[in-house]
Each structure stands twice: as C-alpha cells, then as structure tokens.
Amino acid sequence: MRFLKNIVTLLAAFSLVLLSGTGMVQAKDTLKIGSFLAVTGPASFLGDPELKTLQMYIEEINAKGGINGHKIEFVHYDTKGKAKEAKNFVNRLIKKDKVDVIIGGTTSGNSLAVIDIVEKAKVPFISLAGSIKIVEPVKKWVFKTPHTDKMAAEKIFADMKKRGIKKAALITGNGGFDKSGRAQCLALAPKYGIEIVADEKYGNADTDMTTQLTKIRATDAQAIINFGFGKAPAIVAKNIKQLGIKLPVYESHGVASKKFIELAGDAANGIRLPAAALIVADQLSDKDPQKKVLLAYKKKYEAKYGPVSTFGGHAYDALFITVEAVKRAGTIDRAKIRDEIEKTHGFVGTGGIFNMSPTDHLGLNLDAFKMIEIQNGNWKLLY
C-alpha cells in the first residue's frame, strides 16, 4: 500500500513540475536575495524594521512582475544579534540556499564576522550596520548603506566649530556603538581644533549619571557630547537638567527616534544631533530630491506597521541599490551585479544620495546627515 502511495505522490510531483515548467517558459530565473538580521534579541529595534521593510518591498516588486522579469525569492534568517549565528547563516545562505545577493548584518559585530566568508565565496553583500570598518579598507564584495559613526562625529564637530566651541566633554556608554563613537570623537577632535577635556563612561543599564556629569561640570568644557542609544542618553539628558548644567548638548544619531524625546521629556529640548533626513522628511524643501522618496517610504511603512525608523530605511536603500544594479546588469550573474552596485551613482535613498566608487563602498558624504535640534518636543531641521 505504502509503495503504491509513494508512486502516486511521485507521479503527482512530476506532473506538477511539468505543468509549472510549461507555464513558466516565458519567466526568467528568480533572483535569490538572502538575508540575516537581528530580528529578535537586544538589537531587535534595528533588525525588526529592516526585515519588515525588505518583505514589504519584495512583495511589491514581485506583484509588479519582478525586476525586468526576474522575480525575487527572499530567504531570511534571524541571528538574534549573535555573531556566531551570523556566520552559520551566511554559510547556509551561500552553500545551501545558493543566494545571488546578501542584504543584512544588522549590527557591526554581525557584519564584520561574515566579511571573510562572502569575500571567499564571491557573493555581493550589502551591510546594514554602522561601523566604518565594514567598508574601510574597501573589500571587493562588501558594501553598506547606513551612515557611519565617523560621519556623526564629524558633523557634530563641524557644528561646534560654527558655534565657536573649542572644548568639549565626552560621555559614553559601554556598548559597541558607544565605544566606537567615542573612539571616532577622540580621533577626529584635533582635526576640528577641539579639545576633549573630559572622557566619562557609564554602563548602559545604569540608572544615574549625575556623578559623571558633576565631574564634567567641574571642567571648563563648553559643550557635552553623548554617544549612545536606548534609555541611557535619556537619563543623561535628565541628569544634565537636574544638575542645572546649561552647556549645549550633542547626541548621536543613535537617539534619532521619538522614543528619546518621549523618555527625556522637556530635558530633550535644545539638544542637537546629526540624523538621517527621514525623521524630518516633511520639513525638507520641495526641491530636495530626497523628499519624495522619504515621504513615500514613510507613508507605505506607517500604513502597514506603525511609526517609521531610519533603520528600516537602510534596508530600503540596500534593496533598491540591488534592484537598480540588477536592472543595469540585465542578468543575475553575481559578479556583474557586484560591478553594477559599485557603479551606483546619484541613487536617491532614504539615507542620502549614494555615489559609490571602487574606493568608496558607502557613497555618502556629510550632506547625507542633517543637523537637527529638538525644539518643543519635536525635531527641527537646522541644515
């Protein structure tokens, strides 16, 4: 009986293959996009909107008939933010799923962990993580879309220079993002003629930073820079107000979400930060080429999932840089797609206008960051 059943199933399967085969004579090969993101775990606030963005747009592209007739097949794994899982999944994407392009690597740790693997396997990889180390020095098969912490530090120092600030105090957390930002600030300050007069640290789960800020108050700093994300920067802002410190305060792009303003309350007012244009999309001038892209993304995302974040925007940029590259290449050959990604020029994304080159696998300049000030509990675009 069982034997007979097997035969029947086999026959059914065969006929299906034949049927679908005849039906798809016209269709081209599918483009396989693989993805590994930290959808759960501590970095889930980054990975979650990234995955939703990818799924939403891939569905839309396929509904419109694909890229030049190539439908997209999306394979996704959740790394929970662990570098070891990232390595395993990327190996699986390459060897088992045989994907053509990889988009993912939510955190810098996850992205850096897989660079060797994708370089060896020669698969184009667009990272969604912040660290400058991912694309500097340039690796042939590795690209990225988010702004770097280096750009954030430069944007802050440039603004300080404008205001005539010469001495700044640094206060940072103990996470990877914080540490990397701190290192960039320390390295770049001399270039802008700024002296770092205090270098305080806190634990990201700490509940009070008044001690560190009291030390800063005793220095001759003219401004405070805080690199961090999550609840710690909100506590820093509140403690600064509590201690009656009147210095200008700079935060990083790590707090570019409404949550920060909600948590810090009126202590957030007056704080400046560099951030992607997405959070001030409606304040951009109509001539700004990004405005249309940003508003369209925001509208589409918010209609389906609720408040938009800049992190999902990085996934949008990576996906459409790939789509444009495949369109230009006219094939789904990995090497040709890679070459076309590198030739990305004038691509208007949510993070800025991308101009990649063989020596620049990010392709954003400082204009991609906007300087924003929090006024009356809202973002105000300065320039």
Next chain:
Amino acid sequence: MDQLLQFLISGLTVGSIYALVALGFSIIYNASDVVNFAQGEFVMIGAMSAIFLMKAGLSYPLAALLAIAITAGVGLALEKFAIEPAKNATVVSTIIITIGASIFLRGAALLIWGKEIYGLPPFTSNNPIKIGNATILPQNLWVMLGTAVTVLAVKYFFDRTKMGKAILACSYNKKAAYLVGINVKKMLLVAYGLSAALGAAAGLLVTPITFMSYGAGVMLGLKGFCAAILGGMGNSMGAVLGGILLGIVETVGAGFISSGYKDAIAFFVILLVLFIKPSGILGKGEAERV
C-alpha cells in the same frame, strides 16, 4: 567639596533604589532560605503593568494599585505552579527554578508588552531641589521614603506579627513548624505574594527615574541581590545598609577614580566584604542545624 556632596547625594539616590529592590529578597529568603532570582522581574512586571494600565486610561493611583495586585498574583502563581510542585527539592534546585521562572517571565513580558522602553511620570514636581551646590530630584526623596516605610514594615512584620513569625519558623525547621500547627504551604504562598507586591511597589517608585523595559529587571535584580548579600541576606536593615553602601561606593569610585571602572570597584568591595564576613555586614553567622 561641592563635588563630594553631589557624589554622596547621587550615591544615596542610587543606593536607595538598590536597597528597595534588595528588601524584596528578604521575605522569600526568610521563609525558605531561597534567593528568588525572579525578584527583578517582579519589579519589572509591577512597573510595566502600571504603565500599560495608565495607557488604557486608568488614573495613576488606580493603575499603581492594580499593578501591585497583578504582580502579587504573578508571585502567587509562581509559588503555586512552580515552587510548590517541587516541594521536596533542595534549596539549590529551588533557586534554579526561580532562575527559570525569571527567564519565563521576561519572555512573557516581551510578548505582551514588546521591546520598547517606557517611563512613568514622577509622583510630584520634577524640579530639582538644591542643597548647596548639589541637587536632588523630588522622586529620589519618594524612593527614600518608600525604602524607609518598607524597611519598617518588613521589620514589624517579622518581629511583631504572628504570620511573620510563622514564616520565619518555616525557614528554621519546616517539620517542627508543621508540628506546632503552622500551615507551611500557606506561609510560602504568602511569602511569594508579599515579595512580589513589594517588588511591584519598588518598580513603581523607581521607574520615573530609571525607565523600564521587559529586560530591565535583570540589572535591577542583580544590583539588589548584591546589596542584599553585602548587608546580610534576610536582614531588612542589612538590605538598606548594603544598598546605600553599594551606591556610595559606586559613585565615589566613579567620581574620584574612573567612571569606566565603576562596576569593577563595586564588585571588588563586595568580594572584600564577603571574604572577611561571608554572611554580610549585618548577617548572623551561619549556625549549623543538627
């Protein structure tokens, strides 16, 4: 001098948060010699329930009361469904059960409330109070008041009430307690319920300062646990002393040595105390029970 005053005040405010959490450990410990590692989760559940009840439109006091009741219910359920079925387990196994429970509660909180961070409005004004050149927030005073009230209530409960004494009796000798007519099962249930309610109250007091998310209970619980062993596990005055000492060591260490080594300095002091006096500053020496 100005700096030292602010360091001490900061230490006192942080320390009173640790003390408040540490107090929650003492009841279950006094009832069964078990360190309840889900205590930090009680703090988190209390705060998160209040936040979401307020979002649903309830007034602050009503949401706070309901949140304490909900958390007490969680404590009772934990005892009924996880601790009681393992009634013959050793102390160590029971502690491991509480670790499992803390992971479960955290996961449940993640599913129910999501990953976002939330705050609560302060009880009264948010304007800092000046003491010389140092400042303190009114909410910090509320935390200190809460700690003082709790420590007195816990002390009164164990020293003066029949139920408190009965709970203590259960920890000294379960069988003997049972023989003199104490309902051991019920006492344990009461201990978990009270502990959870106390944790929830702590959560309500500290959230306007520290914010809250599904995972924030871990760190609060850990610091509270450190404060409790530093002061002497099970001793409510010890919990307060340990908490405030830990807070001041952290802030003064961060202030005068390096903020990067803040936690290391605190853990060093804890190790030092435990080497010299393993039962904690106010703890009674271990008596061998024959």
